Amino acid sequence: MSLKSKVIIVTGGTSGIGEACSRHFARLGAKVVAASIQRKEGRTLAKVHGVHFVHADVSDEKSVQSLVSRTLELHGRIDALVSNAGVLRMGPVSEFDEAMWDAVMGVNVKGNLWLAKHVAPVMKGQGRGVICITTSVAAFVGFPNHTLYCASKGALEALVRSLAVELAGYARVVGVCPGTIDTPMLASSCKGWAKPVAEIYAEVEKKIPVRRLGTPLDMARAIAFLISDEAAYINATCLVMDGGTLALPPW
Numbered sequence: 001m002s003l004k005s006k007v008i009i010v011t012g013g014t015s016g017i018g019e020a021c022s023r024h025f026a027r028l029g030a031k032v033v034a035a036s037i038q039r040k041e042g043r044t045l046a047k048v049h050g051v052h053f054v055h056a057d058v059s060d061e062k063s064v065q066s067l068v069s070r071t072l073e074l075h076g077r078i079d080a081l082v083s084n085a086g087v088l089r090m091g092p093v094s095e096f097d098e099a100m101w102d103a104v105m106g107v108n109v110k111g112n113l114w115l116a117k118h119v120a121p122v123m124k125g126q127g128r129g130v131i132c133i134t135t136s137v138a139a140f141v142g143f144p145n146h147t148l149y150c151a152s153k154g155a156l157e158a159l160v161r162s163l164a165v166e167l168a169g170y171a172r173v174v175g176v177c178p179g180t181i182d183t184p185m186l187a188s189s190c191k192g193w194a195k196p197v198a199e200i201y202a203e204v205e206k207k208i209p210v211r212r213l214g215t216p217l218d219m220a221r222a223i224a225f226l227i228s229d230e231a232a233y234i235n236a237t238c239l240v241m242d243g244g245t246l247a248l249p250p251w
């Protein structure tokens with residue numbers, strides 16, 4: 001499996017799963033453009049791991065346009081988009097307001113549409129490309145106090161299928177559907193619990209069939225395969241990577 005010299009945009013590429021992707025793809029010889037709203041982390045990543053950092057807010061169309069233009073200026077093409085940036089907001093549905101809707105739907109759903117809108121014509125011109133969108137098991141599991149996040153990830157499962165059919169003939173569109181992955185986002189979801197994070201993780205690990213949390217590198221390795229030419233016949237589908245959690249019986 002090779003990503004050598006492939007030009008890959010990774011959104012949310014400076015933290016958690018996205019950071020692992022940026023670093024892993026760079027190690028495999030890819031030309032990585034990591035995009036996020038984290039300037040400091042981006043600078044460090046660029047200095048230490050040889051990826052190019054572009055500050056971009058995926059919920060803002062102009063920012064996405066600049067990211068795509070900058071990538072083309074730097075490398076002249078886009079072989080893969082790893083559309084991974086995401087945000088989580090939790091709370092009872094009765095407390096949701098428009099700001100939360102705008103934050104979650106703005107990044108998780110609108111962000112993916114802006115990226116597809118501006119990357120697809122580039123891939124059409126090249127006659128090839130891959131888009132890999134990070135969804136979540138939250139698209140299938142009814143996590144309490146996560147309604148907006150779950151709805152946003154459900155939308156992405158549909159977006160993968162629809163885009164794959166629309167971009168047929170020149171781009172593959174796939175998704176990855178992580179379970180419980182040890183990242184800053186997961187830690188933030190434990191806020192407000194009476195127990196320390198380590199204790200919560202230990203309890204969760206006992207339930208996961210592989211008996212551990214996923215690591216960002218687990219995700220990056222699988223995404224590397226999905227965007228490589230070796231996965232050329234995988235299209236319009238999402239790969240669940242949850243250590244077997246979705247298979248658990250509901251009792």
Ligand SMILES: NC(=O)c1ccc[n+]([C@@H]2O[C@H](COP(=O)([O-])OP(=O)(O)OC[C@H]3O[C@@H](n4cnc5c(N)ncnc54)[C@H](O)[C@@H]3O)[C@@H](O)[C@H]2O)c1
Binds near residue numbers: 037087138180181185
């Ligand atoms: N960690 C998990 O257990 C888990 C499970 C399922 C799905 N996911 C999904 O995986 C993806 C990565 O999550 P993570 O756990 O690594 O989280 P994380 O919080 O560590 O990283 C999220 C990244 O998204 C970036 N981001 C946020 N808003 C942005 C914006 N407006 N524009 C550009 N970048 C923005 C952040 O800067 C950060 O780099 C997300 O889509 C998340 O929903 C995570």
